[in-house]
Amino acid sequence: MSSVEQIAPERPTKLFAKRQSVHPRRIDGPFRRFKWLVMFVTLAIYYGTPWLRWDRGPYAPDQAVLIDLANQRFYMFGIEIWPHEFYFVAGLLIMAGIGLFLVTSAVGRAWCGYSCPQTVWTDLFQHVDRFVDGDRNARMRLDAAPWSAGKAARRAFKWTIYLVIAFWTGGAWIMYFADAPTLTRDFWNGDAASVAYGTVAVLTATTFWLGGFMREQVCIYMCPWPRIQGALIDEKSLIVTYKDWRGEPRGSVKKAEKDPGAFGDCIDCNLCVAVCPTGYDIRKGPDVACITCSLCIDACDRVMKEVGRPRGLIDYATLEDCRHEAAGGQPRPAWRTLLRPRTVIYFTIWAGIGLALLFALGTRTHLGISVEPDRNPSFMLLSDGSVRNAYTVKLRNMQSRPRALQLELEGIPAAEMWTDDMPRQEAARKIVREIPPDTTLPLRVYVIAPPGSPPQAFGFAATTQGERPERAASETRFEAPENER
Amino acid sequence: MANRRLDEATGTETVGHEWDGIEELDTPMPRWWLWTFFATVVFAVGYAIAYPAWPLVEKGTEGVLGWTSRGEFAREMQHERDGRAALMAQLTATPIERLADDPELMRAAVAGGRAAFKVNCVQCHGSGAAGSAGYPNLNDDDWLWGGDLKTIEYTLLHGIRQPGEDTTRTSLMPAFGGALSSEQIGQVADHVLSFSGKAKDNAAGAQLFADNCAACHGPAGTGNRELGAPNLADAIWLYGGTSESIAQQIRQPRHGVMPAWQHRLDPVTIRMLAAYVHSLGGGEQFVEVAANAADQADEQR
Numbered sequence: 165m166s167s168v169e170q171i172a173p174e175r176p177t178k179l180f181a182k183r184q185s186v187h188p189r190r191i192d193g194p195f196r197r198f199k200w201l202v203m204f205v206t207l208a209i210y211y212g213t214p215w216l217r218w219d220r221g222p223y224a225p226d227q228a229v230l231i232d233l234a235n236q237r238f239y240m241f242g243i244e245i246w247p248h249e250f251y252f253v254a255g256l257l258i259m260a261g262i263g264l265f266l267v268t269s270a271v272g273r274a275w276c277g278y279s280c281p282q283t284v285w286t287d288l289f290q291h292v293d294r295f296v297d298g299d300r301n302a303r304m305r306l307d308a309a310p311w312s313a314g315k316a317a318r319r320a321f322k323w324t325i326y327l328v329i330a331f332w333t334g335g336a337w338i339m340y341f342a343d344a345p346t347l348t349r350d351f352w353n354g355d356a357a358s359v360a361y362g363t364v365a366v367l368t369a370t371t372f373w374l375g376g377f378m379r380e381q382v383c384i385y386m387c388p389w390p391r392i393q394g395a396l397i398d399e400k401s402l403i404v405t406y407k408d409w410r411g412e413p414r415g416s417v418k419k420a421e422k423d424p425g426a427f428g429d430c431i432d433c434n435l436c437v438a439v440c441p442t443g444y445d446i447r448k449g450p451d452v453a454c455i456t457c458s459l460c461i462d463a464c465d466r467v468m469k470e471v472g473r474p475r476g477l478i479d480y481a482t483l484e485d486c487r488h489e490a491a492g493g494q495p496r497p498a499w500r501t502l503l504r505p506r507t508v509i510y511f512t513i514w515a516g517i518g519l520a521l522l523f524a525l526g527t528r529t530h531l532g533i534s535v536e537p538d539r540n541p542s543f544m545l546l547s548d549g550s551v552r553n554a555y556t557v558k559l560r561n562m563q564s565r566p567r568a569l570q571l572e573l574e575g576i577p578a579a580e581m582w583t584d585d586m587p588r589q590e591a592a593r594k595i596v597r598e599i600p601p602d603t604t605l606p607l608r609v610y611v612i613a614p615p616g617s618p619p620q621a622f623g624f625a626a627t628t629q630g631e632r633p634e635r636a637a638s639e640t641r642f643e644a645p646e647n648e649r
Numbered sequence: 650m651a652n653r654r655l656d657e658a659t660g661t662e663t664v665g666h667e668w669d670g671i672e673e674l675d676t677p678m679p680r681w682w683l684w685t686f687f688a689t690v691v692f693a694v695g696y697a698i699a700y701p702a703w704p705l706v707e708k709g710t711e712g713v714l715g716w717t718s719r720g721e722f723a724r725e726m727q728h729e730r731d732g733r734a735a736l737m738a739q740l741t742a743t744p745i746e747r748l749a750d751d752p753e754l755m756r757a758a759v760a761g762g763r764a765a766f767k768v769n770c771v772q773c774h775g776s777g778a779a780g781s782a783g784y785p786n787l788n789d790d791d792w793l794w795g796g797d798l799k800t801i802e803y804t805l806l807h808g809i810r811q812p813g814e815d816t817t818r819t820s821l822m823p824a825f826g827g828a829l830s831s832e833q834i835g836q837v838a839d840h841v842l843s844f845s846g847k848a849k850d851n852a853a854g855a856q857l858f859a860d861n862c863a864a865c866h867g868p869a870g871t872g873n874r875e876l877g878a879p880n881l882a883d884a885i886w887l888y889g890g891t892s893e894s895i896a897q898q899i900r901q902p903r904h905g906v907m908p909a910w911q912h913r914l915d916p917v918t919i920r921m922l923a924a925y926v927h928s929l930g931g932g933e934q935f936v937e938v939a940a941n942a943a944d945q946a947d948e949q950r
Contacts, residue, residue, distance in 0.1 A: 180677050180680040180683040181677040181678065181679055181680065182680055183679060183681070378681075381679065381681070385679060385682065540775075540777030540779070541786075541788060544779070544789055544930065545884055545885065546791075546884070547790050547791040547880065547884055549883075552930065584928060585752070587934070
């Protein structure tokens with residue numbers, strides 16, 4: 165059958181394919197209710213988090229979660245991350261990645277189906293559709309209807325709601341980067357930074373467009389994740405499947421009554437397709453278009469109940485289970501798929517990183533010191549023959565209150581030091597400096613040793629004065645002429 | 650064209666090529682995707698008209714917006730200059746010996762001086778300002794002419810032994826190659842080294858030093874900043890601290906020249922350079938000396 169004459173001249177290939185609008189039908193069921201719950205929780209977290217307060221005293225912001233780019237600080241409840249501690253954020257991102265692998269290998273595309281922002285906002289916008297235009301059939305009718313004042317008014321009303329949601333979404337994003345109440349006031353007064361307005365504009369536009377219009381096309385054409393998931397899912401991962409060995413051949417209830425035994429359980433009512441947010445027919449098998457939101461399971465279970473057949477014609481199952489069941493085996497409980505080497509290994513790595521981060525968090529100090537010796541020149545001979553080295557010492561006070569720090573020389577017994585903000589005559593082995601809250605104090609420190617001092621290793625130690633002393637030290641080298649006489 | 654055909658399963662045409670039995674469906678693009686592509690083409694055309702784009706023989710097309718990267722750079726530089734104008738005015742207005750009263754201003758001056766030093770001074774004094782034989786080390790605490798902010802600024806402005814400059818600092822060490830014998834020169838060199846404990850004192854050298862050298866370098870060889878006469882009793886030697894190099898300097902002295910920078914650099918840059926050099930670790934405190942006792946008395950009243 166494969167030859168040139170097979171090309172039908174009356175069906176020339178078009179340059180583009182028109183998008184088939186998807187009008188998912190309302191459905192209720194356990195998975196739908198779970199989806200409502202996830203949607204409520206994730207949106208509440210997203211919109212609400214910046215408004216949580218956290219008292220950090222007079223020297224630090226009082227926002228519980230704040231990415232303070234201007235001052236290079238990241239606040240998360242009781243935790244404050246400095247730029248050099250960014251590995252915490254990197255660790256969290258790695259955990260998020262491995263967590264995604266873990267969840268995907270265990271329960272399939274749960275991320276896609278429930279908690280992906282595209283899914284959550286698409287779902288929200290589809291509820292807006294239902295609220296304004298009615299359910300599936302009404303929407304399809306309205307879509308096909310010619311433009312009229314009523315249709316235009318409905319569309320304008322619907323797109324205004326889209327726009328309000330999109331704007332609220334864009335607006336919530338910038339609240340993570342500045343004090344939320346202040347920024348809100350500045351935003352409406354026109355006093356906020358231009359980057360704030362730009363960000364809100366871009367996010368409003370993308371939310372409006374991706375959530376309101378692109379919808380399933382984002383999942384199918386734009387998103388790389390469904391492609392990657394193919395490598396993460398194996399035959400033991402839970403996915404939404406149509407049990408064709410039970411459903412085929414399809415036939416209506418009437419036909420089945422006439423000819424018992426000739427038809428499967430599927431009555432070809434198409435409800436599973438009608439409720440699908442991406443418009444996919446799960447009976448064709450697993451596909452990138454299936455985001456495993458399980459609404460088709462809700463729909464099919466409802467129909468099966470009505471026609472008096474067992475539920476689960478469309479259900480969560482592993483490919484292994486499918487083969488097992490198709491061969492006549494009994495269905496196995498879903499929880500058994502969760503525990504297997506792959507998930508255990510992912511979980512071990514995930515939890516290991518988490519524990520390591522917790523350990524690092526628990527043992528970190530709020531005091532930092534870094535010492536950088538001058539290399540050009542590496543040492544200096546002074547007029548009285550003594551040797552001087554210069555260092556850039558950075559003292560970090562990572563607490564939101566001012567602290568007095570004592571900087572001390574450790575090693576080179578006869579050496580003394582002074583800094584560029586004090587006269588050389590006051591050189592000493594200990595220097596006390598007040599460091600403002602949450603600041604790095606750079607000091608240029610000169611260390612002077614008597615004539616003939618050999619090159620040697622030594623260290624700077626910083627100790628906080630007062631209650632609960634903390635200490636940080638850094639090793640460095642003192643350079644001197646090797647063979648001075 | 651190759652063997653295009655309809656794929657039965659999908660009803661879509663194939664592209665007509667086959668790779669080891671694998672064929673590709675000629676699936677049409679989604680409409681929005683194609684429109685996005687067309688939009689980029691339109692954008693590219695518009696961009697090429699609006700901005701400099703096409704290389705021609707002499708120069709490229711200029712673009713209707715008149716934008717150039719050089720112009721952008723010039724604007725950014727001007728923006729920088731405008732932003733610094735207040736600071737520069739403050740630096741101009743503040744006498745250099747008062748810089749230290751304002752730590753913020755001092756820090757800015759040192760930062761500016763560091764940049765200017767890299768351009769103008771490293772050729773002789775080295776990138777770390779450590780100098781070399783004949784070129785003073787600016788990090789140490791030995792200053793031929795003084796090491797406070799004002800003195801350093803003066804040296805920068807007027808130079809040292811700069812020909813054609815009335816106000817330049819000049820000191821000339823006489824050549825003793827004809828006046829003293831080689832043996833005598835060796836004795837004086839040894840005496841000079843004895844100031845810093847590097848050689849044994851000798852009576853002949855001491856006598857020769859008292860007769861010929863003490864007038865400028867002082868009886869104990871501690872030098873004289875008024876004359877730019879080096880301190881011979883410390884550990885720092887501009888032309889080397891060995892007996893031979895000292896003897897050579899007595900026999901046939903070498904004299905370095907520091908250019909006067911007031912004709913090449915603006916006063917603010919020189920002020921910043923002075924602040925930077927002063928900050929290198931050997932800078933000295935400025936001691937105010939009233940021009941005459943009467944002024945001082947006036948101020949006190």
